[in-house]
Amino acid sequence: MISADAALKIILSSISVKEEIETISFIESDGRVLAQDIVAGFNIPPADNSAMDGYAVISRDTEGSTTSNPVELEIAGENRAGGTDHSKTLTPGYAVRIMTGAHIPQGADAVIPFEDTEETADRVKIFRAVKKTENIRFAGESFLTGDTVLVKGTKIESAHIALLASLNKTEVAVFKKPAVTIISSGDELTEPGPASSGDKIINSNAYVLMNEVKNTGGIPSNSGIVKDNFEDLKKTIEKALNGDMVICTGGVSMGRYDLIPNVLKSLGAEILFHNISVKPGKPLLFSRIGKCFFFGFPGNPVSTMVSFIEFVRPAILKISGSLLYEKPVVKALLKEKIHKQAGRKHFIRGRFTIVDGLFNVVTTGNQRSDMINSLRDANCLIIIPEEVETVEKNTVVDIQLIRHGEIDATG
Numbered sequence: 004m005i006s007a008d009a010a011l012k013i014i015l016s017s018i019s020v021k022e023e024i025e026t027i028s029f030i031e032s033d034g035r036v037l038a039q040d041i042v043a044g045f046n047i048p049p050a051d052n053s054a055m056d057g058y059a060v061i062s063r064d065t066e067g068s069t070t071s072n073p074v075e076l077e078i079a080g081e082n083r084a085g086g087t088d089h090s091k092t093l094t095p096g097y098a099v100r101i102m103t104g105a106h107i108p109q110g111a112d113a114v115i116p117f118e119d120t121e122e123t124a125d126r127v128k129i130f131r132a133v134k135k136t137e138n139i140r141f142a143g144e145s146f147l148t149g150d151t152v153l154v155k156g157t158k159i160e161s162a163h164i165a166l167l168a169s170l171n172k173t174e175v176a177v178f179k180k181p182a183v184t185i186i187s188s189g190d191e192l193t194e195p196g197p198a199s200s201g202d203k204i205i206n207s208n209a210y211v212l213m214n215e216v217k218n219t220g221g222i223p224s225n226s227g228i229v230k231d232n233f234e235d236l237k238k239t240i241e242k243a244l245n246g247d248m249v250i251c252t253g254g255v256s257m258g259r260y261d262l263i264p265n266v267l268k269s270l271g272a273e274i275l276f277h278n279i280s281v282k283p284g285k286p287l288l289f290s291r292i293g294k295c296f297f298f299g300f301p302g303n304p305v306s307t308m309v310s311f312i313e314f315v316r317p318a319i320l321k322i323s324g325s326l327l328y329e330k331p332v333v334k335a336l337l338k339e340k341i342h343k344q345a346g347r348k349h350f351i352r353g354r355f356t357i358v359d360g361l362f363n364v365v366t367t368g369n370q371r372s373d374m375i376n377s378l379r380d381a382n383c384l385i386i387i388p389e390e391v392e393t394v395e396k397n398t399v400v401d402i403q404l405i406r407h408g409e410i411d412a413t414g
């Protein structure tokens with residue numbers, strides 16, 4: 004049995020970026036992964052401009068100015084944002100009324116805000132000295148022509164969309180989304196809906212996985228329920244192999260009807276690992292069949308969710324071209340005692356609160372892997388290493404923030 008860390012390493016080293024690219028409008032690009040560097044085609048800001056509403060001045064003219072003894076300058080005109088007349092030239096003794104974003108006139112080297120002045124008939128009193136360059140935004144100060152402003156592998160968010168718009172990049176090349184097929188195996192399963200009744204177990208895994216795959220940037224498709232029957236399983240899996248990835252729940256444990264490993268072998272699959280030292284989700288199976296990757300999850304809903312977060316989400320991100328695979332792990336003060344057996348790494352459903360700016364964490368109660376209520380209440384996973392048995396109350400532990408996106412924590 005291999006460790007969780009070793010399992011993730013095998014997954015990330017087996018999977019490579021799907022090098023298929025499509026070009027889309029930047030307006031539709033939220034959540035997509037850039038397949039190209041974005042390089043500035045012009046300076047931002049395009050010209051020297053004012054950061055304040057006020058007066059463009061020659062800083063030397065304002066030396067020694069105070070409220071009680073203001074320098075007075077003559078107003079030589081006005082520059083407004085979007086104005087097209089950039090011909091004004093400032094000479095000593097003059098000021099140009101200027102609005103935020105407007106061109107700095109030739110000769111001016113500072114802007115004094117309105118609040119530090121008083122205007123009276125063509126003249127302005129300056130109530131303080133301004134420093135050279137004060138309140139001027141210089142051309143190219145944010146980006147120079149030729150600067151790389153976003154790198155290939157960036158997952159696009161709102162700030163990136165602002166950049167794309169500012170740089171007039173109306174079309175962007177992004178990686179195509181990976182196609183992920185979801186199979187639910189088990190004789191006991193039935194679909195949600197009016198016909199569901201009796202002692203059947205209603206298929207929840209397929210729907211949580213559809214949602215998670217979509218949120219991770221994949222295109223999910225649902226193959227529905229398959230009975231614990233060799234031929235049916237084989238046919239369904241074979242059909243799914245034209246996609247990039249398959250997630251199949253159920254049928255990988257030690258039961259008599261857990262047929263998945265043998266079905267995979269009959270399809271010529273290479274089993275990269277089966278069983279890892281984690282709880283929940285020990286029977287996790289990872290395999291390659293041709294160019295398609297196969298994840299077999301134990302059927303319990305909690306195992307499904309935790310296995311997805313820890314192992315499949317990084318896989319989908321990697322195949323999608325993203326540079327980030329890790330959800331944030333931070334330190335928290337454990338507010339109850341935890342006891343477990345040594346031997347497996349535990350991902351314990353937890354709920355953190357922030358007390359005086361510090362993370363505190365408690366478990367969400369019963370950790371049985373069929374109990375979805377413990378997941379509903381969780382906003383993190385408390386990570387307890389393999390060898391640890393007891394963690395006392397008020398010990399600092401690692402928690403993973405499962406409702407947050409991946410971050411770059413490398414500094």
Ligand code: AMP
Binds near residue numbers: 208
């Ligand atoms: P298995 O891994 O096939 O031994 O299943 C473990 C447990 O998970 C059993 O109690 C199943 O009823 C349950 N289970 C399996 N598949 C699903 C599913 N798609 N939705 C909800 N529960 C499931």
Ligand code: MG
Binds near residue numbers: 188189231253
């Ligand atoms: Mg089963």
